[in-house]
Amino acid sequence: xxxxxxxxxxxxSKGINFFTGVPDSLLKDICAxxxxxxxxxxxxxxxNEGASIGLAVGNYLASGKPSLVYMQNSGFGxxxxxxxxxxxxxVYSIPMILLIGWRGEPGKKDEPQHIKQGEVSEELLRAMQxxxxxxxxxxxxxVVLDLAVKTAMSKKKPYALLVRKNTFExxxxxxxxxxxxxxxxxxxVKLIVNQLDxxxxxxxxTGKTSREVFEYREELxxxxxKDFLTVGAMGHTSSIALGIAIEKKDRNIFCxxxxxxxxxxxxxxxxxxxxxxxxxxxxxxxxNGAHDSVGGQPTxxxxxxxxxxxxxxxxxxxxxxxEINEIKDKLxxxxxxxxxxxxxxxxxxxxxxSLGRPTQTPxxxxxxxxxxxxx
Numbered sequence: 001x002x003x004x005x006x007x008x009x010x011x012x013s014k015g016i017n018f019f020t021g022v023p024d025s026l027l028k029d030i031c032a033x034x035x036x037x038x039x040x041x042x043x044x045x046x047x048n049e050g051a052s053i054g055l056a057v058g059n060y061l062a063s064g065k066p067s068l069v070y071m072q073n074s075g076f077g078x079x080x081x082x083x084x085x086x087x088x089x090x091v092y093s094i095p096m097i098l099l100i101g102w103r104g105e106p107g108k109k110d111e112p113q114h115i116k117q118g119e120v121s122e123e124l125l126r127a128m129q130x131x132x133x134x135x136x137x138x139x140x141x142x143v144v145l146d147l148a149v150k151t152a153m154s155k156k157k158p159y160a161l162l163v164r165k166n167t168f169e170x171x172x173x174x175x176x177x178x179x180x181x182x183x184x185x186x187x188x189v190k191l192i193v194n195q196l197d198x199x200x201x202x203x204x205x206t207g208k209t210s211r212e213v214f215e216y217r218e219e220l221x222x223x224x225x226k227d228f229l230t231v232g233a234m235g236h237t238s239s240i241a242l243g244i245a246i247e248k249k250d251r252n253i254f255c256x257x258x259x260x261x262x263x264x265x266x267x268x269x270x271x272x273x274x275x276x277x278x279x280x281x282x283x284x285x286x287x288n289g290a291h292d293s294v295g296g297q298p299t300x301x302x303x304x305x306x307x308x309x310x311x312x313x314x315x316x317x318x319x320x321x322x323e324i325n326e327i328k329d330k331l332x333x334x335x336x337x338x339x340x341x342x343x344x345x346x347x348x349x350x351x352x353x354s355l356g357r358p359t360q361t362p363x364x365x366x367x368x369x370x371x372x373x374x375x
Contacts, residue, residue, distance in 0.1 A: 001137040001166065001167065001168060001169040002135075002137065002139065002141050002167055002168050002169065003141075003168075003169050004029050004030045004032075004033035004168055004169055004171045005033065006141060007030060007033075007141050007145075007168070008030070008033055008034060008037060010141060010142060010145045011068060011097075011145060011149075014145060014146075014149045015065045015066070015149070016065065016066060016067065016068050016097065016149070017042060017065065018042055018043075018055075018056070018059045018063070018065070018067040018068070019034050019038055019042065019043040019044075019067065019068045019070070020043065020044045020045070020046050020052040020055045020056060020067060020068075020069055020070075021045070021046060021049065021052045021068075021069050021070030021071050021099070022045065022046060022048060022049050022052065022070075022071050022072070022075050022264075022291070023045065023070075023291045023294045023295050023297040024070065024071060024072035024075070024101035024103075024294055024295075025072070025101070025103075025293070025294040025295060026072070026101030026102065026103060026163055026164075026165055026167070027070050027072075027099060027101045027163060027168070027295075028294060028295030028296075028297075029168040029169060029170055029171040029295075030070070030099070030168045030171070031070060031295060031297055032171050032172065032173035032174075032295060032297070033171045034068075034070075035173060035175055035297055035298075036173065036174045036175050045291070045297055045298065045299065047263045047264055047266065048075070048078050048235065048263075048264045048265065049069075049071045049075040049076065049078040049079045050078040050079050050081060050082050052069045052070075052071065052079070053069060053079050053082040053083055053086070053087060053096075054082055054086075055067070055069075056069050056087075056094070056096040057082070057086055057087060057092070057094050057096075060094050060095065060096065061094075066095040066096045066097055066149065066152050066153060067096050067097070068096070068097045068099060069096055069097065069098050069099065070098075070099040070100075070101075071098070071099070071100055071101070072100070072101045072103055072294070073100050073101060073102055073103055073104070073114075073117050073118065073121045073162075074103060074113065074114060074117045074232060074234075075234070076100055076117075076121070076124065077117075079098075080124075080128070083128060083130070083158060084128060087157070087158050088128075088129075088157070089129075089155070089156065089157050093156040093157060094156070094157070094158070095152035095153050095155070095156050095157060095158065095159070096152060096158050096159075097148055097149065097152060097158075097159055097160075097161065098130070098132075098158055098159065098160040098161065099160075099161050099163060100121070100160055100161065100162050100163060101163050102118060102121055102134075102162050102163055102164055102165070103117060103118055104116070104117050104118020104119065104121075105118045105121075105164060105165070106118060106119055108165065111231065111357070112231060112361060112362050113206070113231040113232030113233075113362070114232075121162060122162070125160055125162070130157070130158050130159070130160050131151055131155075131157075131159050131160070132159065132160035132161065132162055133147065133148065133160075133161055133162070134162045134164065135161050135162070135163055135164065135167055136163075136164040136166075136167050137164075137166055137167050139167070144161065148161060173295070173296060173297070176296065177289065177298060177302075179288075179289070179302075179346075179347075179348045179349075180348070181322045181346050181347050181348050182322065182323060182324055183322070183324065183327075183345075183347045183348070184288070184347050184348045184349070184350055184351070185208065185209060185212065185258075185286050185288055185292065185347050185349070185351065186208075186212045186216075186351060186352070186355075187347070188286050188327070188345050188347050189209065189212045189213055189216060189256065189286070190212075190216050191324065191327055191328070192254070192256070192284060192327075192331060192345075193213070193216055193217075193220075195328060195331045195332070195335070196252075196254065196335075197252070197335070199250075199251050199252070200226065200251065200252045200253075200254055200335075201226055201227075201228075201244060201248065201251055201252070201253045201254065201373070202226060202227040202228070202254050202256060203227075203228045203230060203237055203238075203240050203241040203244065203253065203254070203255050203256070204227060204228070204229055204230060204237070204255075204256040205230055205234070205237040205255075205256060205257050205258050205261045206230050206231055206232055206233065206234045206237070206261070206293075207234075207258070207292070207293030207294075208292060208293045208351050208355060209256055209258060209286065210229035210230060210231060210256075210358070211355055211356065211357055211358065212351075212355065213227050213229065213256065214227070214229060214357075214358040214359075214360075215355065215356055223368070224358075224360060224365065224368060224369075225368040225369055225371065225372035226369070226372060227365075227369065228240065228244075228365065228366075228369045229358060229362075229365055231358075231362055234260070234261050234264055235261050235262070235263075235264030235265035235268070236265060236268070237255055237256075237257050237261055238255045238257055238262070238268050238269075238272055238283055239265075239268050239271070239272075240255075241253050241254075241255035241281065241283070242255075242268075242271070242272050242275065242278065242281055244373070245278050245280050245281040246275070246278060247373075248280070248373060249279070249280060250280075251280060252280050252282055252335060253280055253281055253282060254282045254284060255281070255282065255283045255284060256284055256286065257283060257284060257285045257286070258285065258286055258287070258288075258292075259285060259286075259287040259288065259289060259290075259299050259301030259306075260290070260291045260292075260299045260301070262285055262306065263299055263300065263301065266309070269309060269310055269313040269315075270313040270314070272313070272314075272315070272340055273310065273313035273314025273315045273340055274313070274314050275340060276314075278339075278340060279338040279339055280338075281340045281341070282334055282335070282341050282343075283310070283315070283340070283341065283342040283343070284342075284343050284344075284345060285306050285342065285343070285344045285345070286345050286347055287301045287302070287306065287344050287345065287346050287347065288301070288346075288347050288348060288349040288350075289301040289302040289349065290349040292349045292350070292351065296349055296350075302346070306320070306342070306344045307319060307320050307342060307344055310342040314340065315339075315340045315341065315342045316337070316339030316340055316341065317333070317334065317337045317339055317340075317341040317342070318341070318342045318343075319333075319334075319342070319343050319344070320343070320344040320345075320346065321343065321344070321345055321346075322345065322346040322347070327343075327345055330343055331343065
């Protein structure tokens with residue numbers, strides 16, 4: 001496996017001293033090493049992958065040096081526009097190194113939301129005329145990075161490293177913020193589900209939140225037709241929930257969101273808040289201040305005020321809670337409120353190691369969920 005310290009030090013020796021991106025489970029070890037060893041604003045965990053490209057462009061313009069931009073291939077789609085309309089040779093010709101976790105690599109078992117992304121990852125890079133290498137645990141990191149940086153700088157264009165699973169040695173994040181809220185995310189999920197009426201609908205965000213919703217229904221011996229598990233498309237959960245709420249005015253639509261998800265496409269809060277005729281949209285942000293599903297790297301979730309932002313965007317009821325009885329009381333108020341409501345629930349990060357994955361396929365989930373909505 002590639003040693004994280006060696007990889008990082010070679011990058012620095014080649015003039016790369018600015019790092020940005022959105023964490024990925026395949027890259028969590030190198031991301032953790034970067035988090036621990038890059039000081040101050042030389043490392044920025046961005047709201048979304050496209051913003052990371054913008055940061056890399058700006059830094060190159062001001063420094064003349066390429067940046068390292070890391071992401072999961074599922075998030076690579078967020079970079080297509082800035083890569084082609086800003087960084088491309090036909091526009092501003094900006095060098096950078098793209099470190100891309102290859103989820104859904106053909107022939108490798110992975111989750112349904114990664115299969116298509118994995119199949120087309122190489123095709124997409126070729127179509128965008130971005131030179132790339134595939135790297136794994138046996139790659140010679142000196143050779144790989146020498147070619148990557150030289151090509152990026154000589155051709156003044158992005159260069160990609162497509163990273164296979166288990167490429168990097170294990171590294172545990174040292175700069176880890178500890179919180180002491182009464183609940184973790186799974187505890188909050190269970191608490192919320194217990195307060196819902198039979199007619200209520202759940203749209204849950206990607207990652208462990210949807211897995212916890214599914215497993216709690218199993219624990220309760222309940223069916224899953226009232227839950228839409230958004231296994232991909234991070235950041236778009238509330239838009240899906242809003243689309244449902246517009247059609248199903250007679251049912252409360254609860255969006256189970258995460259801080260990282262909301263931050264990724266926070267402009268959706270403004271659109272949600274402006275839907276003045278929608279009275280059944282209930283937006284819950286389970287905020288643990290971390291990208292918990294992909295390694296636990298921090299977000300700015302605890303540093304900003306989600307309720308105030310939502311209120312400024314037009315939500316008619318906003319609140320925040322962390323204590324169990326407080327959460328219960330505010331959920332009751334939220335359920336009765338006729339308008340766009342948001343409740344932030346602050347929780348500790350972390351999940352149990354035994355957490356499973358949905359045993360239904362996304363298509364099976366969609367069919368059952370849609371049948372329930374249309375009946």
